[in-house]
Amino acid sequence: MSKPTANWEKVGDKFYRKVQLYTGVFDPDLELDKYNVAGAPYSGAVAIYRDEEKLHTYRGTQAAKSSIDIYSCAGKLIRRIAWDKGTIKGLGWSEDEKLLVVTEDGTVRCYYDLQGDFIPFSLGHDAEEHGVVSCKFYSTGFVALLGNNHLISVARYDEPRPKLLAVPPSEEIISWAIIPPAYSLSRSVEVILAIGTTLYVVDATEAENRDFTAGPFRHISVSPRGEFLAFYTDDSKVWVVSGDWSEKLSEYNSRAKTMPKDMQWCGSNAVALAWEDEIHLIGPNSSATKFYYDSWVHLLPDVDGLRLLTHEVCEYIQKVPDETVSVFRLGSDSPAANLLEASSLLEQKSPKADDLIQLIRPSLAEAVDTCVKAAGHEFNIHWQKALLKAASYGKSVLDLYNSDDFVDMCETLRVLNAVRFYEIGLPLSYDQYKRLTPESLIERLINRHEYLLALRISEYLHLPVAKIHEHWAAAKVRHSTADEASTAQLIVKKLYGKPGVSFEQIAHAAYDEGRVALATELLNYEPRAGKQVPLLLAMNEDIIALDKAIESGDPDLIIHVLLHLRKKLPLASFFRVINTRPVATALVESSAWDSDPELLKDLYYQDDRRLDGSNLLISEALSQPDIHASEDKLHLASKYLADSKPFASHRTHIDDALRLLKLQQQFDKDLGLDGPTSPGSTHNPTSYTGLSAHQTIFTLLKSGHQKRASRVASDFKIPDKTFAWLKLRALVAARHWMEIEELAKMKKSPIAWENYFNEVLAAGNTRVASLFVPKCTGLSAKERVDMWVKCGLLVKAGEEAVKSKDGALFEEVRTRASGSTLLELERIGVALGGR
């Protein structure tokens, strides 16, 4: 076994290693130098397409057909997408391995799986007019540079919304780069443009000149987490500046005569410069190392390192992780290195093993941890095993050790080794795997149709497997040539009852494929009613869709289906459909009240809902600005109920309302009140129209129109009691005290006399109020005494008390009195006598 340090290079005081991942990657005939290459983050797939600007060897018509080819890192062709849609100006990946292809006319195609299905969207009119020049991608979005130097940013692909960033100067842009929103200070994407000798930073609101003079900058590169920026100047120097632009960290002179073709970060520690077949790796403090190749080399940056791709090999350069350094560095005397040594001695059955263990005893736990971590960072299975064995040995010596990390690492390595296998070709590093998350890894496997492996890993890691099943079934539906019944049977047999499996998704796939019968069959197995609705609508199964929507209980879905039906069906059949479904009817009614009264009218007519129909007309009558129009509507409302017995009384009410309105208009005319236009004074109403019967009488009385009031009362059979109340209140409100005094002379009243007293007293006229006290014969003496007292007539109160021969009551009155009143009371009090 070769030494683990064999591929290490020292750059400054740090070690870098170049791990050979795969060999014999591409067909030797493939001229990789004539291709543009883009690699998906986290060691994902690699997309290549031929650079149109370069000359090619003619290989017959077949090869001349242009295409985008998607390969795994190991060079396995995953998919060939035939391309005849214009010049590609941007090709990149999102972090969930969606391939984005931007053409010159601003059309973006988002290939969401690796199988060639895409969703297109446009960058807008601007892009169409000026053309896209180039694009830069980040994990969830990208920025496109247009011919007129405008920058267009797209922040997400599920709902792409191209947004124009601030407009930079229109001079030629030499090079540019972006800072992803996750790492920029403004939390939105920022663009660095090299224009002339200076740099501009552009975000959504402004384009700021950074006032550099050292340019022109030929290459700009931003480290994966935005903490450093690297620039390549015209005089072959590499500058590294901190991400907040506050300080220049290092400067390196490459002394190269030719311009490098690419500059990328290798993790966050080093910058790689690439020429055709030469790589310079520049570490901190301007130290550098060089690698030479036999053929053209492409740089594919990743979060923690850099993949190099030539057509023979795929290599990975990264800074050697600290744990690995500590274990393997030549002459290392770290505990972990000793533990590894002890473990290999143990294997050789050498007694020295124990000596070594004893030596590192105090820091053994730490040594075990280091070995476990180093194992994780190791690509070589032999060394992984050796390190885990060492860890396990160390663990066995310790009395207490939490093995969780060890177990986790064993699991992780098993997964990693499985996906690194060349047939899968996902050479994830440990850090990448952690950041990618196992769930996304499963997703990637699914997209590669590696269902078995995905399933095994999911089960192994206790992850949900529903998605895998679904995807498998969807693929089955798309590709199987078997007849509908047996395909359905196969899928149902495998998936039915498995939690989380959405048959709707599978059915949808079937429907998209044109296998409608299969889709219907599969949809029956979907337990979530709501989920079935959109597909059912698409399949023109509207009635079933409505029933399913009702079943789901979601009013939103029900209305959605109803709107659809309303557009599609003639009114009569629409009503027939909702008629038997009360919830649907209620929702139609409810929304029609707000927006579509005509529909409501038809609905009521169709269903013969007389009362509702008539009420609707009344409601419309109320909304009419003109009183005559209101009357017409009311007539209609009345007619609507014409020959239905149960609503006779309702009809009478409507007719009464009409009569009242007529009468009121008559009053308005007679009394010269011209509707709302007359500038009404405070006592007199502007108009009688629209008042209720009671209000009409009240207002008439208040304005002194006795006769008219009585007429209304008799016309509308207002009870005497009510009329008496109205009269009392109206007179009090108008302060017609004289007339109230007249009332007091009446013998009888339909309502109790104390009401007169109370109302008048409340209006503040104690004199008139007192007139009513003697008439309240139905009350007790005490109450009458109180009434007198309230009017301030203590003497009268005293008399009342005396009359009832109530000493205590009299005493109470007496205590309130003073001065002459008191004397007067004393005088009356004598009559009580006895005390």
Next chain:
Amino acid sequence: MAPLTPLSASEISEKARRELLLLLEGVRGKKNLVLEKALAGPLNLLVKFSTLQEYGVDKPFFLENDNVDSSQRNVVFLVRGEKAKTVMKVADQIKRIRRDSQIEHEFSIFWVPRRTVVSDQLLEEAGVLGEASVSSWPLFLVPLADDVLSLELDDAVHDLYLRKDPTPIFLSARALMLQQQKYGLFPRIFGKGDQAKRLADLLIRMRTELNAGDNNTSNGPSFLGLTPSSTIDSLIIIDREVDFPTVLLTQLTYEGLIDEVFNISANQTEVDSSVVGGAATQPGQTGSASTSLKRKVLIDSKDPLYSTLGDANFAVVGNLLNVAARRLQSSTERNQLAAKTTAELREFVARLPGYQAEQASLKLHTSLTEEIIKFTRTDIFMRSLEVQQNLMSGADPTTQHDLITELIARDVPLPLILRLLCLESTTNAGMRPKDLETFKRTIIQAYGPQHLLTLSSLEKMGLLGPRGGTSLGAIPAAKPGTVTNYTPLRKTLRVWDDDVNEADPNDISYTFSGYAPLSVRLVQSIIQKQTLANLIKPSTHPQASAQANPLAQGLRIFDDACKYVRGATVDEVQKGEEKAGKAKSMLNGAHNEGKTVVVFFLGGVTRAEIAALRFVGQKLKESGGEGRGTRIVIATTGVVRGEGLVGTAVEERRFG
């Protein structure tokens, strides 16, 4: 892991707050916020305006006013997206701004609580979907107090009972489902009422759908989430339809009366500043709008003084205020005299702000109380109360008709009359057809013909109707279970309590000075069986009272009562997988004590009922025997009051 307190108010509001601020953060730069009026209250409860400003909100506008200007490039709409009407309003305003404004705007729409398919469809038809970035703010339950969570759906009554629109049920189910996902299934669901049944069915359906659904989207251990909760005891759903009378009655607790007189919305009430003094504590705001003489008063259950007052019967509030005033006075005075050493003095000074706050609160509540007393002393109030008490105690309703007719002749506000009539109708399974007809006529004559619609709406809502349900043909003949029969209920649930003690209450009947809310009685019949059983049928031997009253066994009272109460009865047990359930109880530790009972009022709850339930909760805590420290959390679609309930039906327009 500390045991989770299910449905904790602070947790819910914190989550909602965070989500909103995150959304606002997503819109870069300053922005104008366009708010639906109905959301202003909940928003105010969750986030201070100053915080919104920190997150770039420049000016707030109301959607209803349609006046958002183009002063900011970013315009953010925060609206409920369930109704087509509001969606269209948003679309229209976006179009208007786009047309009128010179600059290019960035529109964002935050739908509350979810983005709907229909809203997308409507926006697309209006041609603005592409213009706006759409997201949702999943605001379901808003905590009004530590134990009261509300969906704050102002239209719930209107939708549920007048339009028969199931939207509130669906949103309630969603809200409860979210809580279930977090704290585990409600081990048992009780409920009464047809809509309650629908809600329960929907919950069960959602559970199966969730099981089948994509559990990879829900974060957290979803396979544990769908087992019965070990911290929640049960869910009790009360459909408002089952118990309209409680809402129709005048609430007699302090908080209830504040609501009746001043109208509380989202814990805030507006009081004329002549009543509480114009001590506007917000400088800079007073200058501009001098015409508004209203002052906003926060009804804050965390205020120590208010917490003793709020749920008390109004009759004793005066005394309580007196006691508080005297205590405050003596403690400040005594301290002033006794404070001799500097240390004591410092301590006193440190406590001063507390005193001052208390003083301010005392002053506020004294003036509120005075105002309410003015209201309760009026002849009209006393008469309507008289009618209510007579009706509830079981007097012959026809004896009350003269009084009601007189009130109509005196032109008291219509809602009051409607409350009385509906109360009669709902407690007596309808009114005599002849009486009903007379009253209808009188109301139309007194208040105007437009109220033909009002009366129809009331009938549709089931608030008003002829006995036997024969007259208007709309309702088929009464079947058992379609009406609530109060006569037997007075006995089986003792909903009328003759010897009520308002000062030192021993039963929930104190909240209405005699009537014990049926809704709360139903809850009691499930969670406080023993006490209720003893109340209904006091055992003959005083010493035997500690032993089980035969009535208290199982669900006897509940089952008995349900026979006489309208609507379907729900009693569902939710089981999970045995293994997972065990694992969960292992993880959380087995709690048999201190479980939470969630009482959900579909269609709204009154403040008096909240007080009554708090009283029950208090008793459960102290009795030790029965409750085992059970905690009651009240959830609802919104807080209602009688005026609001009948108000939904009242037609506001008039002829002319």
